[in-house]
Amino acid sequence: MPRIAEARDAAAPSSTEQHARVGRILEAAAELAAENELERVQMNEVAKSAGVAVATLYRYFPSKTHLFVAVMLDQIDRMREKFARRTRPESSARDAVHDTLLQVVRALLRRPLLSAAMIQSNSMAKAAAVPDTARVDRNFRQLLYDAAGIERVTERDAALLRLLVHSVFGIIQSCLNGRITVPDAESDLRELCDLLLAEWPDSFTPAG
């Protein structure tokens, strides 16, 4: 039986004021989860720290899982913006994806508790109950398409990046939990890009 909180639909913000409120909630949640294990992060503390009523928090995020999947989506979108502002280096599509993933992994390892909270919430979330989880997958793949310079995504590219993303989260989680070391995680990441993207051309867009 689904929990009532999981079954209820989340409200979507519409006005500028509502967007600002959701932004404050996501920031407060990220800050609290960077300092505490997920199970110790309380919804009422998030509300208090964001300056909203608990009822408002639950209206947007019916459960802690909804909240931290949204935090993950927000973090991915921030990374996409940050990477989009950079000039792309003169490297192959495969190397560009690898460099991007390496930066993502290093950023995640700098805030291990927050990363564990996001990845754990995202991997537990049912797609039907938490629509943001499909957006996490999609936007993360988009970040990698952007890095590779792929404008027209083929089914094959989508399938390869789906495989890559499955594995990347697995590697990060193993590393966060001390099952593999950081150097092992980084070498796994390199190997993974080399093997999964071996068939890619050096570049997807005509030079110049």
Next chain:
Amino acid sequence: MPRIAEARDAAAPSSTEQHARVGRILEAAAELAAENELERVQMNEVAKSAGVAVATLYRYFPSKTHLFVAVMLDQIDRMREKFARRTRPESSARDAVHDTLLQVVRALLRRPLLSAAMIQSNSMAKAAAVPDTARVDRNFRQLLYDAAGIERVTERDAALLRLLVHSVFGIIQSCLNGRITVPDAESDLRELCDLLLAEWPDSFTPAG
């Protein structure tokens, strides 16, 4: 701050009677988790159903995470025994690993709640607190070495299978949560074996 239950060391069974008791606990836990979401599985119900005192249960498994990582290890060891009794078909090492993984994935999808409980517990478990989690990785890789007929494992084989195992759990979790369909999961699995194990020879042991 770690929870006290996580910090305490688990007792290991020694006598035949103790092993039987642990076996009953693991079976009871698997049965309860096959019928209920993990968060609804109560330690005292597991104890009751296994016919042991709650204190005994906690002595062997200081937390629900310890318990379900042990259930996962037990399920993997059962699969290893089952597969070991089969005559190996006349297929390449890569195909043999793929066939084995496909059977593992199908078995896991037949009991989705139990599988979610095991994978979720294992991916949250810290290696330092829950030593069984390293055994889960090791024994799962061993199951695949057996399938491939690899007797002398090189560092390279170990690295490739580590990548494969990261991805396989990611695929299963996405499938359990409805983020990808079963046919997509099966095609991802095929693709993954083809790409990650492309460099493998057809066979690792001399024929005959």
